[in-house]
Amino acid sequence: MKLPENxxxxxxxxxxxxxxxxxxxxxxxxxxxxxxGYPPTEALQKWFIPQPGHEYGENGSVIEKxxxxxxxxxxxxxxxxxxxxxPDLSRYCSYATYADSGAGERYLVVNWYFNTTAAHSxxxxxxxxxxQASGNLSSAELTLPTEPEPSQDDPGSRPLSIPAxxxxxxxxxxxxxxxxKPLTSEHDDYFIVYFGxxxxxxxxxxxxxxxGLMLRSYPFHGARPLTPCP
Amino acid sequence: MRxxxxxRGLPVLLVLLLAISALLPMTCAAAMNEDSQTxxxxxxxxxxxxxxxxxxxxxxxxxxxxxxxxxxxFGDWQDAYVEYSTTYYDLDGIPAAYxxxxxxxEQYIGYILVSATQKNYPVLEFSKGFTPDKDSDLMTxxxxxxxxxxxxxxxxVGKAKFLYLGAxxxxxxxxxxxxxxxxxNRIIIDLTTPSVIDENSLQVSIDQAELTRQQQEKEQEIKxxxxxxxxxxxxxxxxMVMESVTGTSGYISGVPTYLWQLGCxxxxxxxxxxxxxxxxxxxxxxxxxxxQELATAMGTTPEGSTWPWDIDDGIDEVCTNHGYSSxxxxxxxxxxxxxxKSEVDAQRPFVISMWSGGTPIGGESAYGDHSVACxxxxxxxxxxxxxxxxxxxxxxxxxxxxxxGAMATWVRP
Numbered sequence: 252m253k254l255p256e257n258x259x260x261x262x263x264x265x266x267x268x269x270x271x272x273x274x275x276x277x278x279x280x281x282x283x284x285x286x287x288g289y290p291p292t293e294a295l296q297k298w299f300i301p302q303p304g305h306e307y308g309e310n311g312s313v314i315e316k317x318x319x320x321x322x323x324x325x326x327x328x329x330x331x332x333x334x335x336x337x338p339d340l341s342r343y344c345s346y347a348t349y350a351d352s353g354a355g356e357r358y359l360v361v362n363w364y365f366n367t368t369a370a371h372s373x374x375x376x377x378x379x380x381x382x383q384a385s386g387n388l389s390s391a392e393l394t395l396p397t398e399p400e401p402s403q404d405d406p407g408s409r410p411l412s413i414p415a416x417x418x419x420x421x422x423x424x425x426x427x428x429x430x431x432k433p434l435t436s437e438h439d440d441y442f443i444v445y446f447g448x449x450x451x452x453x454x455x456x457x458x459x460x461x462x463g464l465m466l467r468s469y470p471f472h473g474a475r476p477l478t479p480c481p
Numbered sequence: 482m483r484x485x486x487x488x489r490g491l492p493v494l495l496v497l498l499l500a501i502s503a504l505l506p507m508t509c510a511a512a513m514n515e516d517s518q519t520x521x522x523x524x525x526x527x528x529x530x531x532x533x534x535x536x537x538x539x540x541x542x543x544x545x546x547x548x549x550x551x552x553x554x555f556g557d558w559q560d561a562y563v564e565y566s567t568t569y570y571d572l573d574g575i576p577a578a579y580x581x582x583x584x585x586x587e588q589y590i591g592y593i594l595v596s597a598t599q600k601n602y603p604v605l606e607f608s609k610g611f612t613p614d615k616d617s618d619l620m621t622x623x624x625x626x627x628x629x630x631x632x633x634x635x636x637x638v639g640k641a642k643f644l645y646l647g648a649x650x651x652x653x654x655x656x657x658x659x660x661x662x663x664x665x666n667r668i669i670i671d672l673t674t675p676s677v678i679d680e681n682s683l684q685v686s687i688d689q690a691e692l693t694r695q696q697q698e699k700e701q702e703i704k705x706x707x708x709x710x711x712x713x714x715x716x717x718x719x720x721m722v723m724e725s726v727t728g729t730s731g732y733i734s735g736v737p738t739y740l741w742q743l744g745c746x747x748x749x750x751x752x753x754x755x756x757x758x759x760x761x762x763x764x765x766x767x768x769x770x771x772x773q774e775l776a777t778a779m780g781t782t783p784e785g786s787t788w789p790w791d792i793d794d795g796i797d798e799v800c801t802n803h804g805y806s807s808x809x810x811x812x813x814x815x816x817x818x819x820x821x822k823s824e825v826d827a828q829r830p831f832v833i834s835m836w837s838g839g840t841p842i843g844g845e846s847a848y849g850d851h852s853v854a855c856x857x858x859x860x861x862x863x864x865x866x867x868x869x870x871x872x873x874x875x876x877x878x879x880x881x882x883x884x885x886g887a888m889a890t891w892v893r894p
Contacts, residue, residue, distance in 0.1 A: 285792070285834040287785025288745025288851035294872040298740070302874040307732040307857070313554075313876050434741060437784045469740055470769060 289438065296343035296364045297329050299430070299444045301467040319467050322353040323460065334361060336422040338381050340374040340443065341365055348449065351460060357449040358457070358464060359423060364442055371441035375429065378443065379480040382427075386420030390476060393426060393458070395466050413465075416476040417454065423447045424454040425461060428474040443477075444468075530599040534565050534579060537595040539714050541581040544604050545593060551730075551859065552843060552878065555609075561585040563593065567614060569645030570654075578605055578645045580612055594645070599707045600700075602863075602880070605645075608843055613651045613672035614643050620653075623670040626677055627655040630668050637662070644669070652678060709862050728861035731825040735759055736856045738874040739768055744785035746834065747775035748871045749854040750796050753830045753892050757808075762894070764803040774799050789834050792852070792890045796832075809893040816889035818864045818881045821855060824891065831855050832890035833868065839883035841870065848879070855889075 290298070303325050304316035317325045326348045333339040334346040343364040350357050365371035382388055393413040415426040425447020432440055446465055448457045465471065532540075541563040549559030563581040571577040576597035583591040593607040613619050624638070631638045639656035646652065651673060657666040669678045737755040739748050751771040758765040765771055779795025781787045787795075793810045800808040813820070816833070824831055833855050838848030842865065856876060857867030864881035 283789060283836070284786040285789045285836075285850050285852050286745045286781070286787050288741065288848065288871060289785065290741050290872045291846035293845055297873075304738065304874055305876050307734045307876075311730050311732050311857075435743070435783060435785055470742070 287435070289434070292343055292364070292366070295440060295442075296331070296341075297345035297347075297362055298364065299362045299442055299468045300329055300345055300347045300360050301325075301349070301464050302329065319349060320463055322351050323349050323358070323464065324352055326350050326357070333363070334359065336385065336420070337361060337445070338377060340378055341370065349464065356452070356457065356460070358460065359425070359445070359447050359449050360464060360468075361445040362442060363444075364440070366439055366441075368439065368441065371431075371443070374443065375478050376481065378427075379477055382416075382418050382477075383480055385422075386418055386424075388477075388480075389417045389419075391415045391417035391426060393462055393465065395462055395471070411471065413471050413474050414476050415474070418445075418447070419454055421451045423449055424452055424457075427477050428471060429477060430471060430474045433469065433472065444474075531576065532579075532595070532597050532599060534568070536714075537579040537597065538563055538565055538581055540595045540603050540710055541579075541583075541593045543710065543713055544595075544607075545583055547861075548593075548607060548843075551861070554875070555843065557585060557590060558583060561590060566592065567612070567643055568597065569594075569643045569651075571646065572644065574642075577601075583607075600703065602703055603706055603710055606840065608845060610845060614641075614653065616672075619672055619675055623653050623672055623675040624655075626670055626675060627653075627668050630677060631655075631657050634666075636665060638668075639664070643672075706862055728859065729822075730857065730859050731822060732857035732867065733825055733828050733830050736830045736854060736869060737768070738869045738876075739772065739871065740873070741785075741871040742769065742772045743776040744781040744787055745871050746787035746789075746792050746832070746852040747772050747779060747781050747795070749832050749852045749869065750775045750779070750792060750890070752854040752869055753832060754796065754799065756830050757892070757894065762803075762805055762808075764805070765799075766803075771799070774802070778802075786850075787852070789888055792832060792834065796890065796892060805894075807894070809891070811891050813889040813891060814886075816887055818858070818860075820889065821858050821866055821881070822860065824889075825855065825858050829891070829893055831892055833866065833887055834890065835884040835887040837885035838887075839879065841868070841877040841879045844877065848884075853877075853879075 301319045303319070306314050306316060308314045319325060329345050329347045331345050333341075333344045341363045343366075344362065346359060346361040348357055348359055363374060365374060379388075391414075393415050395411045395413060413428060415428050417426055418424060425445055428444045428446075430442045430444060432438065433442065434440055446461045448454065448461070545558045545561055545563060548555050549557065549561070552558075561583050562585075563583055566580045566582045568576050569578040569580070578594050578597050580592050580594050582589055583593060591607065591609040592612055594605040594612075596603055596605055623641075627638045627641075634657070636657040636659060639658055641653040641655050644652040644654055651671075653670045653672055655668050655670070656664045657668060659665050670676065671678050733756070735756055737752050739752055739755070742748050751768060754762075754765050754771060754775075755768065766774065775781075775795055778798040779787050779791045790812060793812045797808065797810040800806065800810065831854070832852055834850075834852045835848060836850050838851050840847045848870070851870070853868040853870045855866055855868055858881075859865040859867070859878065865878040866881050867876050867878050870877050
């Protein structure tokens with residue numbers, strides 16, 4: 252049945268009004284929503300590196316707390332770039348050195364960040380080949396409590412088991428982990444992270460110290476070891 | 482006067498924001514028309530507010546000492562000196578900013594960007610890094626892009642002129658000339674990406690409109706800042722001892738710094754509750770669990786976005802779930818700097834949710850739509866708020882009002 256002309260016009264106008272209303276709601280939603288406030292690349296390139304705390308002093312000046320925990324202290328600044336002895340895998344890379352002021356050991360943490368899966372896969376292959384040529388690789392399992400001070404009442408504070416790749420060489424020994432999309436599954440972020448001891452050392456003697464550093468890092472949920480070399 | 486609570490203020494805010502968004506392109510277009518009609522002579526209004534290179538250098542010298550005195554991590558800027566480096570222009574070829582290198586013991590230690598017009602804030606940016614035009618990789622890529630573009634239209638590329646169109650918006654403008662070296666056109670490259678920019682998109686960029694808005698609304702504030710600087714520089718010129726930075730500061734110790742998890746709003750809300758956990762409200766869970774609970778309670782999306790009026794409800798729900806139903810959590814869409822000061826002085830950290838937030842002082846990236854935890858303020862020649870921003874563990878400062886809009890979420894026991 253054919254609608255009268257004025258009725259059809261009214262219906263068209265009504266539909267246009269609905270469309271404008273929907274578009275308006277979408278616009279308002281997009282305009283007013285807060286966040287995600289996603290960290291920029293320069294923040295993500297040091298995301299897993301335990302950072303010094305900052306706190307106000309008595310006179311309002313800001314004090315940098317370089318002690319990460321117990322006797323472990325950040326040495327110098329968090330530097331950009333890939334440290335020796337590791338290859339330059341990403342332009343978004345940072346590292347930091349920590350000292351155990353009691354035992355005198357030095358620890359190294361490296362964070363390689365990638366914003367595409369292709370770049371990350373390629374880097375993993377390159378790293379694997381490099382590590383095979385310069386040291387020994389094996390599987391390892393690290394254990395972290397889910398909170399720095401686990402609560403007995405909190406069932407969520409069971410230890411977190413992290414599969415890792417153990418690397419041992421004369422220049423540095425430690426653990427490599429790969430963490431994919433740790434902030435949100437909606438965002439392409441890939442990290443290769445290394446927690447190790449500087450110089451020749453029995454890694455088992457330092458695993459607890461390295462786990463302590465990892466505990467002060469970003470959560471390692473879903474971490475995996477390096478993909479075995481092809 | 483206390484701010485209007487969000488529940489009542491929301492409709493007003495919606496109307497206001499929609500009105501602003503509707504007006505932005507018009508304001509900008511009007512500004513562009515006005516610009517295009519302006520004859521660029523020494524007597525035109527645009528030139529009356531021009532800042533000379535010498536003045537910019539004096540401002541930079543004065544400010545680096547102030548920055549060294551009060552900004553964490555910039556202590557080495559005290560007793561440094563400055564050298565003029567680059568002039569940046571706007572789209573009409575009028576000087577917009579001067580960058581000065583900060584030098585100490587003959588070493589480059591950063592830069593400071595001073596406005597080339599008294600119609601804008603005196604100091605636009607400063608950083609320990611480099612402006613994009615100093616990055617040889619970025620410049621090479623930009624030149625390659627310009628050359629490729631010119632090749633397609635059989636033209637040559639001339640010497641670049643640098644543009645500054647607002648915080649972190651750096652561009653290079655390359656003239657395109659014909660075989661007889663006559664200028665025929667221009668190509669603009671975004672120096673941070675680098676990528677070729679459609680000039681039309683710059684004409685209606687929100688930052689240009691934001692600049693226009695700031696110039697209208699904050700004309701008086703900007704004028705006062707330049708007057709203060711004039712006085713300070715006169716005192717300095719007369720060989721008198723410079724007065725130290727005067728003003729007041731407030732700060733709150735003990736607010737934890739958490740990195741971004743699940744969204745900025747739940748993360749900073751967890752920092753605020755984490756503070757109260759150590760100040761008489763010890764039932765809250767630790768970082769990860771607390772952020773998860775808050776994200777669920779405030780309905781944060783998988784991408785990490787949160788409806789601003791759900792932030793107070795979410796915090797309230799989590800407080801109640803842990804036995805603190807007496808905690809008074811409320812939104813305030815009309816936060817004033819006096820309220821910031823009184824809240825910090827009362828030792829109560831709170832959430833600031835900003836729309837189109839600018840770049841923090843000394844930072845590299847603009848905040849955009851972002852929630853931060855407020856932990857202090859500086860009431861000097863400029864008003865600053867001190868914040869934890871979820872991007873690292875440092876205390877940052879942002880100029881109060883360096884956003885399109887902002888809402889506070891007060892959390893009061």
